[in-house]
Structure formats: C-alpha cells, structure tokens
Amino acid sequence: MANGDKLFENKTKYSTDDYIEFLKFHNRKFNFYYMAYTAFWVFLLLFCIIICFRSGSRIQGVLITIILVSFVCYRTIKPKMIVDNEIKSDKYGEDSTNTFSFYEKDFEVKNKKGRFKYRYSIFRKIYETNNFFYLYVSKENAFLVSKNTFSLGSTEDFAKFIKQKCKFKYKLDSSLK
Numbered sequence: 215m216a217n218g219d220k221l222f223e224n225k226t227k228y229s230t231d232d233y234i235e236f237l238k239f240h241n242r243k244f245n246f247y248y249m250a251y252t253a254f255w256v257f258l259l260l261f262c263i264i265i266c267f268r269s270g271s272r273i274q275g276v277l278i279t280i281i282l283v284s285f286v287c288y289r290t291i292k293p294k295m296i297v298d299n300e301i302k303s304d305k306y307g308e309d310s311t312n313t314f315s316f317y318e319k320d321f322e323v324k325n326k327k328g329r330f331k332y333r334y335s336i337f338r339k340i341y342e343t344n345n346f347f348y349l350y351v352s353k354e355n356a357f358l359v360s361k362n363t364f365s366l367g368s369t370e371d372f373a374k375f376i377k378q379k380c381k382f383k384y385k386l387d388s389s390l391k
Contacts, residue, residue: 221375222316222367226360232346236358237297239343239387244353252289256282314359316367316375323357334379342373343387349376 259282266275313324323330332351339350349357361369377384 218318220315220317220366222314222372223365224314224316224359224372225363225365226312226314226358227363228310228312228358232358232360235345236348236356239341239348240354240356243341248289248293252286255285259285312357314357316372337380337383340376340380340384341387342385347372347376 259278263275263278263282266272266278311325315322315324320331320333323332336351337349338352339348341348341350345361347359347361349359351357364372367375
C-alpha cells in the first residue's frame, strides 16, 4: 500500500466530452510549438528546393519536394488519427473510472486494469482548469482529476497540496486568473 494516511481521494468518471475538453485545452497550450516546428522545417525544405532548381539539380529538387509534401501530410494527418483512435478506444467507454488516492509521498490510481502506484516526480506539468486538474505524465498524456468528485479532502486543499508537492510544475490556467 501507499505510505501513511490517505490525504485526498477522488473518483473521476471519464466521458467523451471530458476528453474533448482536455484535447481543446492541450491544443491551446501546446499547438503553437507543434506548428512552429512544422513551419521551420517547411521553410527550410522550401529553401532547399529553390536552391536545387536554381542550381539546375532538378532531380534533387523533385526529391526534396516529395519529402516536403510527405512531411506536411504527416504533420497534418497524424494528430487527427491519434485523436480519432483515442476516442474510439475503451479508455472513455462505459466503465472508464479512475479512483485517485493521494498520500504524502506518492499516489495511487485504481481502475478496471488494476492498481498502480506512482511518485509525484512522475509529473511533468500540472494544470488547474475550471473543471479539472490535468496531471501530465508525458508530453501528451495526463491524468484527468475532476474538481467535483473529491470524497476525501477539498478541491482547494488539493490545489495547495499538489502545488506544494510539484512546485514549479504547477500552472493555473489563464482563464482562472
């Protein structure tokens, strides 16, 4: 079991609407970097294409054009495919509920797949929004903890607790400021 007494408990049942709200939030926060990276490589490849055609290297120019078209297709189609696959998965089906138990040194997540224990150091970023705490464990994946379903502890106390545990990783969404 986890260390010490249970400080907070939250049972969050996920719906497709919750996931769509998360995706909108995620895109608002991180889409700029994705698009900037894409734009950088598009301009670099266009520059290479222009150089190739001006210097008479038509075959290289055509090859780089094919690479450019493939890259743009990949960068625009892949995110949509990821979202579609996530929504079709059983992750947000009829019994997609996570029970979070927070302790002083670690936390536990229980769901139909089992019981998992983690240290707070697993979090990359934590965002507080109107309805959720998004506890990011990777660049694209997060635990969604509903603010309305704490059975032990309060939302306000949890916000203080997680902010203290994760110091510089905690961010308040700009719509709440």
